[in-house]
Amino acid sequence: MSKTWLVEAVGISLACLLSWRVSSPRLRQVLFLISSYLFYAGVARWFVGVLVASTLMNYGWGSLLRRRPTAGLLWGGVLVNLLLLGGFKYVPGISASWAQMSPFAALTRIAVPVGISFWTFEALSYLFDVYRDQEIDPSLLEFSLYMAFGPTVLSGPICRLPDMLPQFREARPLEWEDLRHGLQRIWLGIFMMMVARTLGSGLQPGQGVDAGFESTRLGGIDVWLLAIGYGFQLFFDFAGYSHIAIGVARLFGFRLPENFNLPYLSTSPSEFWTRWHMSLSFWIRDYVFLPLATARREVWWRNLSLLISMVIFGLWHKATLVFVIWGAYHGVLLVLHRVWQQTQRRFGFDSTGWFFTPMAWLVTFLAICFGWIFFRAPNSEKAFAMSRAALSPTSYHPPSFALDYYLVVGATLAGYFLVSALRARLGAEDESIFAWIPVELRSGCYAAMLYVLIFLYFVAFQTTQPHAFIYFQF
Amino acid sequence: MPETTEQMIEYIVEEIVRRPGVKVDEDTPLVSSGLIDSLALVDILLKLEDVTGTHIPAGKVQPKDMDTVRLMFSTAARVGKPRKK
Structure with a gap:
């Protein structure tokens, strides 16, 4: 455990030093996204795939919703996210109540991707904000970084894209x-x-x-x-x-x-x-x-x-x-x-x-x-x-x-x-x-x-x- | 100041805030300053509908859009729809 944390601390320090040297916002985004995925994979292993899948799905859904901002499309996106969240988080617990019945026994063994409640709610707020005509037009790279952002991906705070996007795009030098x-x-x-x-x-x-x-x-x-x-x-x-x-x-x-x-x-x-x-x-x-x-x-x-x-x-x-x-x-x-x-x-x-x-x-x-x-x-x-x-x-x-x-x-x-x-x-x-x-x-x-x-x-x-x-x- | 704005400020001061010495104008932050809570926000949204004669879909409004009286009216103008008679 301490070794993992040590590796993460060294990783964060290195990413920090590197990011200070990079002035291009896009290059910084790439750097942060790679380090965020590595960090999450270090903690959650293959669940990083679930995070990537959720990111791609929500980005696509958001693009659709921007073109056709209908309540039906919004609630469709909400439902898919809740199914994903419920499938990992709630099905094992509910199945445990009926574990003696063989079809449910296997479901109790589903593991929960750490932080799924936090980043699913971030994805939902993106869909709601697009529906509310908020002027947000993230690139896939920016949206992926928003979902996987290292400091918040495990347990929040739950961020909103309109607050994060200007920061991702900003090219201001770091200060003491x-x-x-x-x-x-x-x-x-x-x-x-x-x-x-x-x-x-x-x-x-x-x-x-x-x-x-x-x-x-x-x-x-x-x-x-x-x-x-x-x-x-x-x-x-x-x-x-x-x-x-x-x-x-x-x-x-x-x-x-x-x-x-x-x-x-x-x-x-x-x-x-x-x-x-x-x-x-x-x-x-x-x-x-x-x-x-x-x-x-x-x-x-x-x-x-x-x-x-x-x-x-x-x-x-x-x-x-x-x-x-x-x-x-x-x-x-x-x-x-x-x-x-x-x-x-x-x-x-x-x-x-x-x-x-x-x-x-x-x-x-x-x-x-x-x-x-x-x-x-x-x-x-x-x-x-x-x-x-x-x-x-x-x-x-x-x-x-x-x-x-x-x-x-x-x-x-x-x-x-x-x-x-x-x-x-x-x-x-x-x-x-x-x-x-x-x-x-x-x-x-x-x-x-x-x-x-x-x-x-x-x-x-x-x-x-x-x-x-x-x-x-x- | 338009009559509708005065009406809204009067409602907020007398029915919502109700604290002696608190002054509210068009640009006084209400939500971000903690002067009003979530339930009061619902009252204000419904009052805004009455004052402007519109239906404001709450799904299109965020608390930050209602932070000041000026913002409230621009929000109503942006997302409000004429009420069905």
Whole structure:
């Protein structure tokens, strides 16, 4: 594993150095496409063929749609993409339910091309944008690069072609700022993923969120700790990964959409979804919710559209009951928030100020964390049992985890909220809150910490149990 | 400022934003600034249909096309179709 990552790191560095020397946009595109395919083939092996097939199919479909922008042709393209996605991602899971019946047994062995949910949604947004008369006319080379773009092909952020195309065509020289910003984001991402790893595995074997969710005797306090701990594990893991993806792209001069923006400072479920996994959340808003919600004028239809959109959000992750429940739960939260907003308007009630704003934050935070039980639980029985424990006062017996695990979660929360509050107050980017430190000292510290983290991650931690990036499974 | 633009701004300020001290003009960013959420965007889109007397197919509209009042009207002019009586 470490050897593969080392090869990839060297490959990225070489591609970076080469791209800096190449001024022709077309030549840079060729270089990036070859390195992106090599990178993807290194991780996903022969599935690179699926990616190429999907690219060719969508490019052809997009060209057809540009000439004849009909709804039928659009939905045909959407259907083909969903069949491809469903065939690889959902058929094995669904077949597992009927695995005892021989025709379905073979289907359970279908492997999933890593990142298929991400690049299929990128392809779909291209078809929708062409249908919407967006002025995008990529060459096959540019579209292939958009689909296979190395920094995003495995787990996003989900990009849009209108944002990427001008960057692919730009012939601007790389600047020192790109390198500095890119390395800072990568460093921050690795650090955050290490925090996620610590939360997941705990400081000692058999502890941490991962082991906690396997435990059979959980009291109310344990469940809340696990839900909050997992919420932060998922955040640090995925936001950390997104920082790395954005940072690597920046090394080549590309700017990717942000994926997270202080999500746990949200004071409403609606606000949370503008701050968490933003590239997917905005995708669902733009291509599912808005067209659906404006199809009819009744309020009940708008609420139903919210619910449907959030169930699709859940299903995007996996076609299992827990993800359907998780999506529906968030749909209900959004509808309740909408009803609350309308009630406030009707009675002229102001819910801001020193008391109501912290209360709104607390309620939102606990509601979001409660939802993570369904996101993480291995099955719906376990999720419901944990929910009952969290909501039943009689289950609040003394916590069963070791004290140091509570300290890990507590320290993570304290660190997160301290940095988030600083960022929110200064309105600054991650690194700017440390702007008062002289740049030479900052760079030296960043470099030293990066080397220590890389050493820990790729060498020291390889001797303990492996840690997989959570969103690779989606 | 055209009457329809004033009507739209008044609706956004009084029915959607409803925050004291917040001023909205033709070029105030609404979606990108977080001033309005997805549900409010639906309300605004339907109001825009009423104000312009058109049907605006949501499948042809992106939130960035609705970011300011000026953009809303140019979007309505671009993709809006006369309503059937």
